[in-house]
Amino acid sequence: MSLVVASQLEPAINEELARHPSRPKIIAVPEDEPWRAAREADVLVVRPTPVWREARGEEQPDLWPGRLRWVCSASVGIDFYPPWLLDAPIVSCARGTASEEIADYVIAAIYRQAKDLAEAAVTSPTQWRYRALGQVNGSTVGIVGFGAIGRAVARRATALGARVLAVRRSREAALGVIGVELRDHVADVVRDADHIVVAVPATPETRHLFDDALFARAKPGAHLINVARGSVVDQEALVRALDSGRLAFATLDVTEPEPLPEGHVLYTHANVRLTPHISSNYTLARGKLVAKIMGDLTRFAAGQKPSDIVLPERGY
Numbered sequence: 001m002s003l004v005v006a007s008q009l010e011p012a013i014n015e016e017l018a019r020h021p022s023r024p025k026i027i028a029v030p031e032d033e034p035w036r037a038a039r040e041a042d043v044l045v046v047r048p049t050p051v052w053r054e055a056r057g058e059e060q061p062d063l064w065p066g067r068l069r070w071v072c073s074a075s076v077g078i079d080f081y082p083p084w085l086l087d088a089p090i091v092s093c094a095r096g097t098a099s100e101e102i103a104d105y106v107i108a109a110i111y112r113q114a115k116d117l118a119e120a121a122v123t124s125p126t127q128w129r130y131r132a133l134g135q136v137n138g139s140t141v142g143i144v145g146f147g148a149i150g151r152a153v154a155r156r157a158t159a160l161g162a163r164v165l166a167v168r169r170s171r172e173a174a175l176g177v178i179g180v181e182l183r184d185h186v187a188d189v190v191r192d193a194d195h196i197v198v199a200v201p202a203t204p205e206t207r208h209l210f211d212d213a214l215f216a217r218a219k220p221g222a223h224l225i226n227v228a229r230g231s232v233v234d235q236e237a238l239v240r241a242l243d244s245g246r247l248a249f250a251t252l253d254v255t256e257p258e259p260l261p262e263g264h265v266l267y268t269h270a271n272v273r274l275t276p277h278i279s280s281n282y283t284l285a286r287g288k289l290v291a292k293i294m295g296d297l298t299r300f301a302a303g304q305k306p307s308d309i310v311l312p313e314r315g316y
């Protein structure tokens, strides 16, 4: 019997999923209560719509996880979902589908900080004078969180001649990128980095990981780049670190909340560049997401586990 897949993804992707060789039956998900799909679906493909966030404070519905055998998240972070989502037999995430795009964004931010050609450009002979530029080769890039995004950043940064420091939660697995110095503590990375890249998941452990105490350890003039989640950074502490000059600049693709309310200081701070959670560049990452789900459907239909299973005890 073919799998019943309830999908919150766009119709064009659902049509592609329906063409999977296992010929799954794709059904719609109730927009207001997507968890109700648990009654009739084997697989639920979710994306972080506001209704999931609103359900975070609510009790687990009686019908959950119902018939579901697999919840497939189209995002890497599962922090948008209510904790009871993880009571499904298997929850997988989209790890790796946008990490190359996000790493490109990080490198763009590093070059913008080191070599601001727009700022250096001249429009008349009177402006023709020497101006010092910063460096990328010879700089130190510190990566906090060494998963799919952290490793993609490290591959690029080492190739550009930067020294790369990294920290991760565990130390069990091989590093996977040659030339990276793995440190034991976040502060050991932050202390020596010119560019600090935040690439950890939002978990209770990482909430406000970047606080006054950690910013006080940063190298004066450091550049913070957050492509992970707004909650990892205490935004008030960030503003204090920028105002005191401890940090020279912050490039933020994520904030808490999103969007920030009208008039929030991070919109207009002279030393902040804020982008609206676009570093994953969905237009390009979409194809990789579809390919990943198709591959996982093949595995699942053959009785195997999908890739990148979320571990409830870790929260990612």
Ligand SMILES: NC(=O)c1ccc[n+]([C@@H]2O[C@H](COP(=O)([O-])OP(=O)(O)OC[C@H]3O[C@@H](n4cnc5c(N)ncnc54)[C@H](OP(=O)(O)O)[C@@H]3O)[C@@H](O)[C@H]2O)c1
Residues within 6 Å of the ligand: 076, 077, 078, 095, 096, 098, 099, 102, 144, 145, 146, 147, 148, 149, 150, 167, 168, 169, 170, 171, 186, 199, 200, 201, 202, 203, 205, 206, 227, 228, 229, 253, 254, 277, 278, 279, 280, 316
């Ligand atoms: N801006 C965006 O559009 C966007 C897109 C995708 C993802 N994200 C966010 O970025 C996060 C990272 O993505 P990813 O694909 O790189 O995830 P990932 O492959 O799961 O990597 C997460 C990394 O963080 C490390 N980590 C977890 N808790 C830590 C802690 N307390 N201290 C230090 N390191 C810790 C993990 O350590 P181990 O290696 O030991 O497990 C792992 O190396 C996601 O969880 C998501 O929230 C944002």
